[in-house]
Amino acid sequence: MDAKSYNYIDIEQKWQNKWFEDKIYQAKKEKQKKFLIHFAYPGVSGYLHVGHMRGFTYCDIIARYKRMTGYDVLFPAGFHASGIPSIGFAKKVERKDKNTINYLKEYGVSDTLIEKLSDPFEVVKYFGNVYVNDYWKKFGFLIDYSRIMSTISLGYKKFIQWQFYKLKEKNLLIQKPHFAPFCPNCGPVAVDKSETDISQGGSAEILEFTTIKFKMKDGTILPAATLRPETIFGVTNMWINPNIIYVKAKINNETWIVSKESLDKLLYQLDDVKALNETISGKDLIGKTCMIPMINREISILPGPFADPAVATGIVMSVPAHAPYDWIALVESKTDIEAITIIDVKGFGTNPAKEACDSLGVKNQTETEKLDIATEEVYKKEFHTGYLNEKCGEYAGIKISDIKDAVKNDLISKNQAFVMREFSEEVICRCGGKVIIKQIPDQWFIKYSDKELTERSKDQAKTMNIYPKEYKNEMPGVLDWFDDRACIRRGSWLGTEFPFKKDWIIEPISDSTLYPAYYIIAKYVNENKIKPDEMTEEFFDFVFIGNGKPQRPIWDEIKADFDYWYPVDINLGGKEHKTVHFPVFLMNHVAVMPKEKRPRGIFTHWWVTQKGNEKISKSKGGVEHIAEAASKYGVDAMRLYYAHVGSPFIDIEWDPEAVTKYKNKIANIYKMINQIGKLDDKSDVNLDNWLMSTLQRTIKKTTDAFNVYGLRVATNEIFFECQKNIQWYLNRGGSNKKLLDNFINIWTKLMTPVTPHLAEEIWHRAKKNFVSNESYPKFNPKEISEKEEVGEYLLSEVADDIAEILKVTKIKPKKICIYTSPVWKQEIFRKAIELAAENKLNIGILMKEIMNDPKMKIIAKQVTQFVGKLPGEVLKLNENDTKRYLINIKEDEYIEKSKGYLKNIFSCDIEIFNAEDKNIYDPADKTRFAIPLRPAIYIE
């Protein structure tokens, strides 16, 4: 039989059909012990890939384990339909984007359906179905499918609005200015790596330039933008591009000179900006002077053709001692201006910029590559180890890394500077226009910076099960760092209407914080037992917080459900959620929900990557589709792969060959179990006890591992160690039918959380009910047989030692003699171990104790020899070894009974002697080397 004989396609389909027909997935309130687990619901904007299944699979494994260990399990799921993605997808279909159309056709989507998918709501509906039927059900997930919901349903929106009423009540909704990416043609756009809204610049960051106002003699302002405002003390001149035409503008009753591009940006960022229709050539500014604010030193304006009108204001202040670009430009200007050094830094002399340029051999401004290196070097050194020197007035002696904001804030408060925001690279909208940064003066935020909220959230986090533990340690820091978040946006995207400002929509992170609570309600909405209209503020107040009175009996029913199932025991999501979703999930619960309803656990898992450690992304292609993979490898094989190939907390590389191995593994287990059924019945008490004993150990280990979600550890025990044990049993000639049946039943239950289809198939050879509904085996210490464990250990050690000798000596054995340790050596060993446990072990004490025994005195010479090096060895023993020595077994008898096995593997005569017996065959005088659990060996 081979892999082909295990028809996983039919088998998996069969059991899924039966589970779903019987609705075993439906959460029921029966055991008064509940477990609520869910995964961070996926967005719906395309097909998922094999990487997404990792987290979903973990969730199902945990849920299945929990349902087998006495919990009522609620495992719901839904779709995050808010935001841009589905709109983006619909837009692509609408504009007949070739890739998108092909992508859909590849999956066999009909032309009429494709037509429909230009509507984002249809996109959500279509992919929602795909996820449920082609992914979740196909993987055998026992998700409670009666609770499926989406974030753009009417009921959900009512729920989110309620959440925002609560936040407002608690003063956690605030308004302040905000700066966001904006396309003058299309409105707000998202700048992100997936580039849904934009065609270029997905990884751009928003930089904050401190723009310092230098005043000319006539009062006109030259605003120079810098990322290092503290260097203002070292400014020696200004750079103006002589080849461009600058424009004038009236800003807050001041006249400013800036580049044309700059003015366009400022119009969106500052309140009171008026273009003056007046221009001035850069050339005409050269030779004039202006004043450095705060310091009041006059400097001259020099030609700097490198001043880019597209960057910030197009006007640059020059700090030649600390900026390599400025230094080289100054050298090339051939003026007699001297650099002013204002930072003392280790490893540099009086002019860091000059020194960096010299060491790299920079000759002129065109060597931008070298200049960038020099800039970085100077900046890094100065930032970490530099101090402002005596030329910096009140700031003298302060470390650079501590100063930045002080100078900036000082300048701003004196109206001598302002912040101008700029992308780190050019961002182009899908419409082709340039994306700029626009001020929204009264943006709404959720106030995550709130001190009390943060502290209460940290307290909650302390009580939670957060995995991995590194993340638990990191969580307080994340909560401290988490700042206010703009929570609404105007523009085209899906979501809930913000109740306090017409036409604005709540943004998708903010509408996905309390959502597991909605799963409780979704069931009633889906079953039409409550209508969204009825879901008022009073309704949610009553159900979630217990305020007010029920208006209909169903309210009580829903509340009872909520009280039973909530809080969330595990919220599971990818590592990308660590600094985004999980903190807001936690903080919103803390802000809105009563204490006993706050989350108990978070589990983060890492990703499945493509070869070369790239994140799998739809756009990069090359990775297998879920349905395809499921039929190619089998669902159980994939589940086992996810659980076993690495711990949950590392990225794994998708590797078709590895998955194939797991596929073979599944078929192999099935085959092995079937063959066991054909064996002749025969019992061997020692061996049988040993097998049961190891099985109990397996149960213990897997239970311990599963209880802390150590899926890899548990899986390794069940699918590898356990199989190895039964293999040893069979190789040793074990064949007790009743025992094997029992073993297989228990083993099958152990497998069920990970490979439920295989387990169900094996289970149903003899049983009619679902193994998925069975209880997980419980560890029974009574079935542990330490003697047999030691016996089999001894046997395998002897076999290993013989093999080692044969390997080294290259002897072909005719006869092997085994001499087991005399009893008196065992006694001395035990004595030594006892003394070691009391921390009293040394040769003197040991000898004294031993010699109390008259029979030892008779063989005093042998005893002395044996005891000599013993203490050192005994002290090195670990717990397992020590335990083994303390168990009293008759070594010669045990090996004698297993002689057949040794004969078999070494194909020669085996003779076993007790070293204590007289007149035994011992030509090489090996007897004296026999020690406990380490018989002497002689090979002919």
Place this chain on the structure above:
RNA sequence: GCAGGGGUAGCCAAGCCAGGUCAACGGCGACAGACUCAAGAUCUGUUCCUGUAGAGGUCCGGGGGUUCAAAUCCCUUCCCCUGCACCA
């Protein structure tokens, strides 16, 4: 810049928090044997170096330290990866 994770034998990957059970779980690959007409699958064994008696040596990115004892603790250094907010 801020914050976090990581470097383990040919490859993947446990172990590190609670030092000794570690030549270092497990898997893959490779090699040998069994089964088979054969291939695949499966089973058994080997797979750092040395070794004609079950042994010894070296090893967990580099360097240093603490300790009777370090992959594990401390210091230092090099390299890789991830997140950073109106993207989910």
